[in-house]
Amino acid sequence: MALREIGEDDLELMLQWRNHPSVRSRMFSQSIIELEQHRLWFERESKKSDSVWLLFIDESNTPRGVVYFTEMNRVSRNAFWGFYAAPDAPAGTGTKMGREALAHFFNDLGFHKLNAEVLESNERSYHFHRKLGFQVEGVLRENYFGLSGYEDVTCFGIIECEWRSV
Numbered sequence: 001m002a003l004r005e006i007g008e009d010d011l012e013l014m015l016q017w018r019n020h021p022s023v024r025s026r027m028f029s030q031s032i033i034e035l036e037q038h039r040l041w042f043e044r045e046s047k048k049s050d051s052v053w054l055l056f057i058d059e060s061n062t063p064r065g066v067v068y069f070t071e072m073n074r075v076s077r078n079a080f081w082g083f084y085a086a087p088d089a090p091a092g093t094g095t096k097m098g099r100e101a102l103a104h105f106f107n108d109l110g111f112h113k114l115n116a117e118v119l120e121s122n123e124r125s126y127h128f129h130r131k132l133g134f135q136v137e138g139v140l141r142e143n144y145f146g147l148s149g150y151e152d153v154t155c156f157g158i159i160e161c162e163w164r165s166v
Helices: 006-020 035-045 092-109 123-131 160-164
Strands: 001-004 052-057 061-071 078-084 113-119 136-148 148-157
Touching: 001 078, 001 092, 006 035, 006 061, 006 078, 052 092, 061 160, 092 113, 092 123, 092 160, 113 123, 113 136, 148 160
Parallel strands: 078 113
Antiparallel strands: 001 052, 052 061, 061 078, 113 148, 136 148
């Protein structure tokens, strides 16, 4: 298993996954993204020094998901993350990808704390974060307005020493 930086050659596959209803319905931005819009976004995002976008490659050398770190504060050594697995990824891919991403974040990038925000309607992500050792740090009540109206956002965090003890 490995993580590697996303390049232009990965954009169409990444967009195909991102626009799939099973992925899109769990994102903060739930609209369909057009290829040209996606390319312009990637051009801007790839110039940022406070974000990293990675492709998760499984044991059979098959791309299976996307992991990203944003708002990377190199002074306080904290950031936010997000991720999504390919819609056809085998069961267990998300857990493997999450563990690989956390190891990269804490070991390779040398950060201290990782934050996440999860929509109330995304129960799978809520349980996923708890399984990986994240702690609930608060709830932003009715902070997101989506297709089904307002919903809460749960704030999670995991500190390096907590990750090492999981």
